[in-house]
Amino acid sequence: MQIISFLTLGSLLVLGHAHAGHDEQMPLDYVKFPFQPIYRGRNGEVTADAIFSGITTFAKLPWVQCLTRDRGTPFDIAFIGAPFDTGTSYRPGARFGPAGIRAGSRRLTLYGGYNVPLEVNPFNAGLRIVDCGDIPVTPYDNKFAIQQIEDGHKALLHREAYSPLGNDSLTGEKLVPISLDGKNHPRIITLGGDHTIVLPLLRSIYSTYGPISVIHFDSHLDTWKPSVFGGAPSAQAAINHGTYFYWASQEGLINNGTSIHGAIRTTLSGPEDYENDDNAGFKRIEAREIDTIGTDGIIKKIRDTVGDGPVYLSIDIDSIDPAFAPATGTPETGGWSTRELRTILRGLDGLQIVSADIVEVAPAYDTNAELTTMAAADVLFEVLSVMAKTPLGKVVVG
Ligand SMILES: *[C@@H]1O[C@H](CO)[C@@H](O)[C@H](O)[C@H]1NC(C)=O
Ligand SMILES: *[C@@H]1O[C@H](CO)[C@@H](O)[C@H](O)[C@H]1NC(C)=O
Ligand SMILES: [Mn+2]
Numbered sequence: 001m002q003i004i005s006f007l008t009l010g011s012l013l014v015l016g017h018a019h020a021g022h023d024e025q026m027p028l029d030y031v032k033f034p035f036q037p038i039y040r041g042r043n044g045e046v047t048a049d050a051i052f053s054g055i056t057t058f059a060k061l062p063w064v065q066c067l068t069r070d071r072g073t074p075f076d077i078a079f080i081g082a083p084f085d086t087g088t089s090y091r092p093g094a095r096f097g098p099a100g101i102r103a104g105s106r107r108l109t110l111y112g113g114y115n116v117p118l119e120v121n122p123f124n125a126g127l128r129i130v131d132c133g134d135i136p137v138t139p140y141d142n143k144f145a146i147q148q149i150e151d152g153h154k155a156l157l158h159r160e161a162y163s164p165l166g167n168d169s170l171t172g173e174k175l176v177p178i179s180l181d182g183k184n185h186p187r188i189i190t191l192g193g194d195h196t197i198v199l200p201l202l203r204s205i206y207s208t209y210g211p212i213s214v215i216h217f218d219s220h221l222d223t224w225k226p227s228v229f230g231g232a233p234s235a236q237a238a239i240n241h242g243t244y245f246y247w248a249s250q251e252g253l254i255n256n257g258t259s260i261h262g263a264i265r266t267t268l269s270g271p272e273d274y275e276n277d278d279n280a281g282f283k284r285i286e287a288r289e290i291d292t293i294g295t296d297g298i299i300k301k302i303r304d305t306v307g308d309g310p311v312y313l314s315i316d317i318d319s320i321d322p323a324f325a326p327a328t329g330t331p332e333t334g335g336w337s338t339r340e341l342r343t344i345l346r347g348l349d350g351l352q353i354v355s356a357d358i359v360e361v362a363p364a365y366d367t368n369a370e371l372t373t374m375a376a377a378d379v380l381f382e383v384l385s386v387m388a389k390t391p392l393g394k395v396v397v398g
Helices: 010-018 026-030 094-104 142-157 195-209 244-250 272-279 287-291 294-306 338-346 371-389
Strands: 037-040 046-048 077-082 129-134 187-192 213-217 259-264 282-286 310-316 352-359
Touching (some): 077 094, 077 142, 077 371, 094 187, 094 371, 142 187, 187 195, 187 371, 195 244, 195 310, 195 352, 213 294, 259 294, 272 282, 282 287, 282 294, 287 294, 310 371, 352 371
Parallel strands (some): 077 129, 077 187, 187 352, 213 259, 213 310, 259 282, 310 352
Antiparallel strands (some): 037 046
């Protein structure tokens, strides 16, 4: 097997071997990061699989059918799509977000994937990282779809991680899991979908970690009461991409006072929207604060708010200015640059980020240059890097 001598990646090699019986199933053996020697050239040189060829998964990671035939295959971090966009108030189209983000992510490993400022290669950090494809989501019935998303996410999250929990990277002391059941669960990165999906995702997170602190990058609050946002002509209409945090707060899924929004710049129905947001348990960072306190100040505010506990990270692509990420459901000018958001995300290094998502990517409104889907993929590269650096566990004191 000539592949072996050219692969330096232990963890993915293990994955390939674990599936020796599935050789006919192309992606598992076919997708091997970084440069995938498919065949030897005339002079014995190795030709890499080009990043623009083949089947597109996130960052060309191995495709594992986690919800169906490969449900026994463990992993440490999984990407999964939730192609739902019938909770959208303005531009629809985020159902194509998972496919678009995957297309925008193809180049992530072109040079190997080493993250210079974070000093880590998340693809080569000893973790098994996979793309699970998409959760099947009906476009005909929101209630049913929201349940599908919760069930699909739980089916992945409730498993145990592939790699044993190691030792604390700073102190070297043994780590214990932070989950309610004391098990070491994998981390899930969900590709939306409109922001409504975060309600079922938080229900899943709650089932594993209890009430969670949320870091939410968005130009909008998304804690609106249904009577304010959408008018709520029916119980189902009351659950949409501007109200899901209201419901999450009502259901007790979110820690009160240790959650925070970043990049807020929406207009309001009135100042009382902020009172309502306070009641939902959130602190706020306005987009314009970047001009006064800078990225360092924003990072400090976030870290001071969420502390050392488990945190869920939800990124609306509209936190980035539409100059950099135009393809989204409800664009707002005056946002952060892609560079600024990436810097802020790197500033979350060391936090216990249990899972994350990126939402509201609607590729139909993108430029031909894939500005938005590329930004979404690069943002997730920072999230993945931060996750790869920090094991999900705590040191037991005493
Ligand atoms: C963790 O630390 C223990 C000693 O406390 C050591 O025996 C073990 O090998 C370490 N594990 C890793 C993965 O470094
Ligand atoms: C959160 O705490 C604030 C301040 O103590 C309180 O006014 C609010 O009702 C709480 N919200 C929830 C959802 O418990
Ligand atoms: Mn949002």
